[in-house]
Amino acid sequence: MATRSVVRLYDRALGEAGLRQAGYSILSRIDAEGPLMIRDLADRLVLERTTCSREVEALNKAGLLTAEVGNDRRRRMLRLTPAGTAKLVEARHHWKVVQQQLRDVVGIDDADELLDRLRMLLHASEQLVED
Known part of the structure; x- marks a missing residue:
């Protein structure tokens, strides 16, 4: 329930920039690492490839990335x-606002x-999946 609530919080904030959390994560990862294949992107974001492909297709249609x-x-x-870089810059502001709000509520050390x-x-669950 906590995951859904937090995703909803980020989706609402990122929606002001026309993105959802998944799209923001994809754009951020490509921005940080440079060009990636869908398979590698999905692995890094711990997304199913079909989910990643759907999200990538929407971002491609919106003109935010190319394949x-x-x-x-x-x-x-x-x-x-x-356009993807510009959208990411815009969305990053909204993401930082939510991050700070959560830190303020939870407390910086606790966060x-x-x-x-x-x-x-995450590390433990990835190891269990691989076993």
Whole structure:
């Protein structure tokens, strides 16, 4: 329930920039790492490939990223467009506001501890999936 509530909070804020949390995560990851294939993007974001592909398709249609043919014609490299970069800058402001609101409510030390524990949970769950 906490996950759904927090996602709803971010979706509402990011919606002011015309994005949802999943789209923001995709644009942010490509911005941080450079061009990625959908498979690699999905792995990094811990998303099912079909979910990632649907989100990428919507961002592509909106003109926020492109899917260019890579060295192997079967592979598509995802890149931000200038419009995608601008949208990300706009959305990042809204994301930071929500981050600060949550830190203010939870408390900075508790928020940092929570993030550390969530990272540990992510790592542990990924190991269990691989086993």
